[in-house]
Amino acid sequence: MGKIVRALSADGSVLCSAIDSTDIANEIFRLHNTAPVATAALGRLASAGSIMGAMLKSEDDRLTLRMNGNGPAGNIIVTADYMGNVKCYADNVNVDLPLKPNGKLDVSGYVGTDGFLGVIKDLGLKEPYATQVPIVSGEIAEDITSYYAISEQIPTVCALGVLVDRDLTVKCAGGFLIQLVPPINEKAIDVIENNIKTMQSVTELMSQGKTPDKIALMGLAGLGGEVLDSWECKYYCNCSRERTAQILLSLGRDELKKLADEPEDTEVCCHFCNKRYRFTPDELKRLLISGDGNNAEK
Numbered sequence: 001m002g003k004i005v006r007a008l009s010a011d012g013s014v015l016c017s018a019i020d021s022t023d024i025a026n027e028i029f030r031l032h033n034t035a036p037v038a039t040a041a042l043g044r045l046a047s048a049g050s051i052m053g054a055m056l057k058s059e060d061d062r063l064t065l066r067m068n069g070n071g072p073a074g075n076i077i078v079t080a081d082y083m084g085n086v087k088c089y090a091d092n093v094n095v096d097l098p099l100k101p102n103g104k105l106d107v108s109g110y111v112g113t114d115g116f117l118g119v120i121k122d123l124g125l126k127e128p129y130a131t132q133v134p135i136v137s138g139e140i141a142e143d144i145t146s147y148y149a150i151s152e153q154i155p156t157v158c159a160l161g162v163l164v165d166r167d168l169t170v171k172c173a174g175g176f177l178i179q180l181v182p183p184i185n186e187k188a189i190d191v192i193e194n195n196i197k198t199m200q201s202v203t204e205l206m207s208q209g210k211t212p213d214k215i216a217l218m219g220l221a222g223l224g225g226e227v228l229d230s231w232e233c234k235y236y237c238n239c240s241r242e243r244t245a246q247i248l249l250s251l252g253r254d255e256l257k258k259l260a261d262e263p264e265d266t267e268v269c270c271h272f273c274n275k276r277y278r279f280t281p282d283e284l285k286r287l288l289i290s291g292d293g294n295n296a297e298k
């Protein structure tokens with residue numbers, strides 16, 4: 001289980017959300033068999049998505065992050081619900097890149113730096129709220145910060161980290177997001193900037209056994225921060241046979257008929273969890289008939 005913690009400064013002007021996403025990043029590795037750099041990139045974006053998802057207001061709200069920097073990763077997609085449960089995938093997870101000169105995984109080399117970070121919030125309205133900002137570093141945390149500065153005009157600091165072990169599993173993963181709540185307390189900005197300068201990286205802190213509670217309070221040091229709430233979150237895919245059938249129907253009648261006329265079964269694989277759903281030609285034909293029924297009702 002992952003854990004999200006939210007802490008608030010004494011005057012209520014600064015919110016810090018921190019996550020321990022070690023289990024989520026390990027699930028990403030287990031489900032997608034990711035190469036280390038892909039584990040790091042997906043783990044970082046999923047950690048950010050989880051924290052951002054947890055800021056949604058209603059149970060049915062969904063947040064999607066889409067990054068494409070024209071790097072070898074292709075698209076990286078993360079979807080989160082309002083509890084911070086996440087699922088994700090990348091077009092290409094089997095990429096081997098040399099380490100950077102500082103010995104770190106080359107996440108920006110994997111993501112690419114020539115492209116966009118898109119944020120889509122489905123708040124149950126007719127159209128989802130969608131916006132995108134240019135990728136600034138491809139290291140993901142800076143890109144999330146830039147999104148908040150440009151699109152939401154909220155001063156934000158974001159730090160993310162994934163430490164991949166020798167056996168390719170994840171030793172620890174996590175992150176935090178500090179945001180100023182309007183009206184902006186200018187003095188708090190200086191305090192936070194100083195906190196960030198003196199804090200070690202997220203994975204260093206976690207390797208020392210620091211919990212997300214502790215990390216959230218470190219971000220608010222000098223501001224009288226207190227933990228507001230905390231809860232568990234996880235990697236969660238909500239795919240099902242029924243949803244997959246709906247996706248097949250959305251291909252359109254002609255396309256579905258073509259598949260139904262093939263002698264072989266049609267297999268659909270969920271991008272997010274790699275579960276496979278198999279449909280026989282007869283099942284597809286029945287789907288065509290029931291799909292007609294649905295259309296007739298409209």
Ligand SMILES: [Zn+2]
Pocket residue numbers: 237238239270271272273274275
């Ligand atoms: Zn799935």
